[in-house]
Amino acid sequence: xxxxxxxxxxxxxxxxxxxxxxxxxxxxxxxxxxxxxxxxxxxxxxxxxxxxxxxxxxxxxxxxxxxxxxxxxxxxxxxxxxxxxxxxxxxxxxxxxxxxxxxxxxxxxxxxxxxxxxxxxxxxxxxxxxxxxxxxxxxxxxxxxxxxxxxxxxxxxxxxxxxxxxxxxxxxxxxxxxxxxxxxxxxxxxxxxxxxxxxxxxxxxxxxxxxxxxxxxxxxxxxxxxxxxxxxxxxxxxxxxxxxxxxxxxxxxxxxxxxxxxxxxxxxxxxxxxxxxxxxxxxxxxxxxxxxxxxxxxxxxxxxxxxxxxxxxxxxxxxxxxxxxxxxxxxxxxxxxxxxxxxxxxxxxxxxxxxxxxxxxxxxx
Numbered sequence: 095x096x097x098x099x100x101x102x103x104x105x106x107x108x109x110x111x112x113x114x115x116x117x118x119x120x121x122x123x124x125x126x127x128x129x130x131x132x133x134x135x136x137x138x139x140x141x142x143x144x145x146x147x148x149x150x151x152x153x154x155x156x157x158x159x160x161x162x163x164x165x166x167x168x169x170x171x172x173x174x175x176x177x178x179x180x181x182x183x184x185x186x187x188x189x190x191x192x193x194x195x196x197x198x199x200x201x202x203x204x205x206x207x208x209x210x211x212x213x214x215x216x217x218x219x220x221x222x223x224x225x226x227x228x229x230x231x232x233x234x235x236x237x238x239x240x241x242x243x244x245x246x247x248x249x250x251x252x253x254x255x256x257x258x259x260x261x262x263x264x265x266x267x268x269x270x271x272x273x274x275x276x277x278x279x280x281x282x283x284x285x286x287x288x289x290x291x292x293x294x295x296x297x298x299x300x301x302x303x304x305x306x307x308x309x310x311x312x313x314x315x316x317x318x319x320x321x322x323x324x325x326x327x328x329x330x331x332x333x334x335x336x337x338x339x340x341x342x343x344x345x346x347x348x349x350x351x352x353x354x355x356x357x358x359x360x361x362x363x364x365x366x367x368x369x370x371x372x373x374x375x376x377x378x379x380x381x382x383x384x385x386x387x388x389x390x391x392x393x394x395x396x397x398x399x400x401x402x403x404x405x406x407x408x409x410x411x412x413x414x415x416x417x418x419x420x421x422x423x424x425x426x427x428x429x430x431x432x433x434x435x436x437x438x439x440x441x442x443x444x445x446x447x448x449x450x451x452x453x454x455x456x457x458x459x
Contacts, residue, residue: 097349098260098297104271106290108356113286116363120285123370124321130377131327140177142380143325145408146373147171150326151196153335154310162189168408171197181401181422191218192307199311200326203318206277209269212300212308219304230302235269238262243299256346259299268298276312284320288313289362290355297349310334317366327377333369341365383407386459393440398423399433403442406457413446413454 097103131139148168155162166185170193173182185193195215205211217233224230231237243259260268272294282290292313299305310331318324334341340361348358386407395403402419412418420430434455437443443455 095350096258096297097351097353098268100353102353104268104294105353106294107354108286108359109354112356113359113363116360116367117283117285120363120367120370123367124285127327127370127373127377128321128323131325138380138384139325140175141383142327142377144168144172144175144177144179145376145380146326146329147175147193147196147200149329149332150310150314151192151331153329154196154307154331155192156335157310157331157338157341158306162192165405167193170194175201180397180404187221188219191221194218195308195311196314199315200318201324203315203324207273207312207315209273215308215311216301216304219307225303232302235265235300236262236302240302243302245299256342257297257299257349259297265298265300269300272298276316284316285363285366286359288316288320288366289359291316292362293345293348293355293358296345328366328369328373330366330369333365333372336368337365379407382459390440390442393442395437396433398425398429399437402433403437403457414456415454 131142134142148164148171151167151171152162152164163185165181165183166189168179169182170185170190172179174193174197195218198211198215213233220230220232223232231240236243238261241261243262244255245257245259246253246255248254275294276291292309295312296305296309301308313330314326317330318326344358344361348355351357383404386403398419402414402423405422406414416427416430416434419425419434420427423430423433425433434443438445438455442458444458446454446456
């Protein structure tokens with residue numbers, strides 16, 4: 095029996111006694127982080143929020159097995175936040191859709207959640223009306239004729255059923271209850287509400303595809319309400335991506351259990367605690383970036399050099415060499431070498447071991 099088949103559904107219960115110690119710890123660290131960020135200037139807070147939202151979009155998609163281009167995601171979010179960053183690129187419409195959903199959920203966290211708003215997110219996620227090769231219902235609840243909606247894994251013919259969602263005929267009533275609860279102001283701690291919202295939505299599974307990404311956006315929306323800020327400084331999706339196996343196992347176990355969801359809430363809060371703790375590293379990186387530019391404020395750099403330096407400080411994957419520089423900066427190999435040599439002369443870049451075609455460079459912080 096699935097959780098939504100029980101007569102008590104959706105009257106979730108949990109043990110306050112078991113949750114209180116971890117909830118108090120998470121609340122303390124959440125307040126500490128927000129206090130630290132408040133002490134930074136507007137520019138640094140905007141940079142931290144941009145990086146967090148970029149991580150959220152990238153990692154939420156990676157949880158579903160989809161890898162998006164980092165520079166496209168970052169540029170799309172920056173445009174929506176009204177930020178001017180170096181090296182902005184044009185994003186394809188799929189990336190734009192994922193970014194649009196996350197920005198809308200977190201920047202307009204205080205606005206009511208409606209069916210139309212969810213439909214808009216879903217249409218943005220699937221601009222072609224297809225999920226891969228398959229045509230799906232977009233911008234609406236899934237249809238009863240497509241039942242059963244099952245979460246599967248394994249090769250064709252040997253699939254394992256992890257979960258079966260409520261039938262399509264129930265969706266309007268189920269979502270009406272969910273939306274009413276999501277928008278009402280009550281005594282439930284908003285961190286708990288974030289965890290419940292995620293579980294409840296993904297259990298109803300009201301869309302043909304994209305349910306996990308929307309559920310995580312809804313969780314972030316409640317976290318933004320908890321922070322009372324549209325600026326995001328910690329990424330729940332990034333931590334879920336690290337713990338993806340546990341995430342799916344805990345969801346499956348909870349969806350096959352009873353209405354006492356204490357174990358899911360404990361897992362969610364502990365995951366959130368780790369997400370907040372890892373934000374300290376992100377903050378350190380942003381402060382180092384700020385110090386770097388203060389130190390090199392008098393250096394005369396061209397646009398290409400500035401763009402590549404920012405990419406290196408934002409988490410460049412792999413080693414930087416002249417061919418990568420040429421490709422990213424859209425310039426000739428000779429121009430790339432001149433750019434690199436200019437930064438070496440200024441003490442900004444340093445050659446790493448190796449030579450010839452294998453020569454790579456690292457940033458001197």
